[in-house]
Amino acid sequence: MGEVVNVIVAVAVVVFIVRWATTGKDAPNTPSPARVLGFRPKNVTTDMVDTVHNMFPDIPSDNIRYDLLRTGSVQQTSTTILERGFLPAPPPAYYTIYPRAIDPAPASASRPLNSVNATTSGAKPKGDNLITRYNLQERAAAASGVSVLAPEEVGGVAVWEESAEKREASLRERKAQMILAARQ
Structure with missing residues (x-):
């Protein structure tokens, strides 16, 4: 009976030493996220x-x-x-x-x-600018001469039109004038 107890104690000591030797080296190299x-x-x-x-x-x-x-x-x-x-x-x-x-x-x-x-x-498709987006290439080429416009002339005068189509056309024209003025 005494030999069985000695064998069990010896096996337990060997298992403890092996676990201590294998885990003791890895712990300092990999800190736990909770500790860090x-x-x-x-x-x-x-x-x-x-x-x-x-x-x-x-x-x-x-x-x-x-x-x-x-x-x-x-x-x-x-x-x-x-x-x-x-x-x-x-x-x-x-x-x-x-x-x-x-x-x-x-x-x-x-x-x-x-x-x-x-x-x-801040990203935009390559080659896309306001002139090409609003199809103003012909007007930009025609207005390539440098002229200084007053701020009132750049945006145009906003007049309330009777129909939605006329208001939309007026807005498009004012945008085009502002884009061309900014290009100059």
Whole structure:
């Protein structure tokens, strides 16, 4: 009976030594996120980050991810942005665990480029300018001579027309005059 107890104790000691030897080396090289960040991070998916980033495109993705790691809630992060107007930047220790997110490439690749996104993101289709958009090539070529116009002449005088078609034509003409004046 004494030999069985000695064998069990010996096996337990060997298992303890093997576990201590294999886990002791890995622990200093890979710090836990809770120890680095100072709180236990919640599970955050890329969909959660994308949802908040689509609502608030001016907030960096790293700030959004850091706040979502703390709160775990898209709604609470959105409320924080609405109340404060910003999200605090993550501490430098955050970047040791989570590499920096590159905002411009994924944002422009994942969103379709329409007129609203083109004006807000600053990107525009190649070769597209106001002259070609409003088909003013002939008028721009004819008005290539430099002349200085008064501000009243640039936008034209806004007169309320009787029909919607006439008002639309008047607006188009004033836009064309303003574009040509800006080009000069």
